Amino acid sequence: MSSTDSVATxxxxxxxxxxxxxxxxxxxxxRVAWLFMRYSGLVLVFLAxxxxxxxxxxxxxxxxxxQVTIDRWGAAGQVATIQIWFWRAYYAVLLGLAMIHGLNxxxxxxxxxxxxxxxxxxxxxLSTLLIVFVSVSGIAVLFLGVNAAAAGAAVIR
Amino acid sequence: xxxxxxxxxEALRYKGREGQWLWALHRxxxxxxxxxxxxxxxxxxxxxxxxxxxxxxxxxxxTPLFSVLELALAALLIFHAVNGVRVAILDxxxxxxxxxxxxxxxxxxxTAILAAPTIVIMIIYTLNANFGPVAxxxxx
Numbered sequence: 001m002s003s004t005d006s007v008a009t010x011x012x013x014x015x016x017x018x019x020x021x022x023x024x025x026x027x028x029x030x031r032v033a034w035l036f037m038r039y040s041g042l043v044l045v046f047l048a049x050x051x052x053x054x055x056x057x058x059x060x061x062x063x064x065x066x067q068v069t070i071d072r073w074g075a076a077g078q079v080a081t082i083q084i085w086f087w088r089a090y091y092a093v094l095l096g097l098a099m100i101h102g103l104n105x106x107x108x109x110x111x112x113x114x115x116x117x118x119x120x121x122x123x124x125x126l127s128t129l130l131i132v133f134v135s136v137s138g139i140a141v142l143f144l145g146v147n148a149a150a151a152g153a154a155v156i157r
Numbered sequence: 158x159x160x161x162x163x164x165x166x167e168a169l170r171y172k173g174r175e176g177q178w179l180w181a182l183h184r185x186x187x188x189x190x191x192x193x194x195x196x197x198x199x200x201x202x203x204x205x206x207x208x209x210x211x212x213x214x215x216x217x218x219x220t221p222l223f224s225v226l227e228l229a230l231a232a233l234l235i236f237h238a239v240n241g242v243r244v245a246i247l248d249x250x251x252x253x254x255x256x257x258x259x260x261x262x263x264x265x266x267x268t269a270i271l272a273a274p275t276i277v278i279m280i281i282y283t284l285n286a287n288f289g290p291v292a293x294x295x296x297x
Binding site: 012016020033038041042044045049050052053056057060061062064066069073075076095098099102103105106109112113114115131134135138139140141145147148150151 | 158161164184187188190191194195198199201202203204205206207208209211212219220227231234235238241242245248249252263275278279282283284285
């Protein structure tokens with residue numbers, strides 16, 4: 001043990017090697033949540049920023065009409081093309097990762113500031129219900145398609 | 158409420174410098190983005206479940222008030238993305254902790270480089286939509 005100590009203090013690379021290989025982490029909830037925040041975050045950088053760029057930078061948000069959404073997600077009751085399936089998958093992954101990432105972030109913040117735990121659990125329970133409800137609705141509309149039949153006169157073209 | 162007051166007071170007193178301010182801003186921007194995300198996904202889900210309300214909400218998002226809020230959202234989103242990458246890299250590469258302040262400065266500079274043109278382009282789009290083509294170079 002003492003020989004590795006002296007090697008570690010003399011060699012930072014060896015110290016890192018020992019540190020990484022001598023600790024066996026258990027897959028607790030907090031560890032999985034911590035890792036999820038890193039990996040989902042790195043994926044979301046690309047997905048969320050590309051979505052933002054597409055909607056707000058390379059296109060004006062003022063040009064957004066229901067027709068644009070129909071072109072991307074398809075209309076309800078119509079057969080979807082490959083392109084539409086691509087956008088559905090893209091938005092489903094973006095929505096799912098962003099919602100779980102956000103819910104876990106909210107959990108950490110609430111845990112830090114709501115020291116009266118019943119308040120924490122109440123707030124967390126309500127937020128989880130809301131986020132699950134909204135996420136399921138959002139995923140549903142992706143795969144159901146836009147209900148173009150119910151639209152007003154705005155959809156022409 | 159007492160906890161919130163103590164949290165704010167101690168956050169202002171604690172001399173954590175850049176790292177502490179970025180940590181606080183990361184939390185605030187994350188909560189802001191989550192708040193918008195829930196409204197946005199709910200609004201988009203109405204494209205199937207209630208199209209007239211969906212179209213009303215889209216029209217609301219094009220009003221000047223929301224165009225200004227949108228600029229703040231752009232800055233928060235870009236900051237959260239860049240700072241999140243900084244946090245992930247520092248967690249995975251502890252040897253970089255020695256250069257904390259340099260890394261902090263780099264993350265703020267990258268945020269500014271990405272956010273500045275984004276916000277300028279969005280302002281031009283909004284001016285075009287509200288007052289006609291004031292800047293045809295970027296507009297249609």
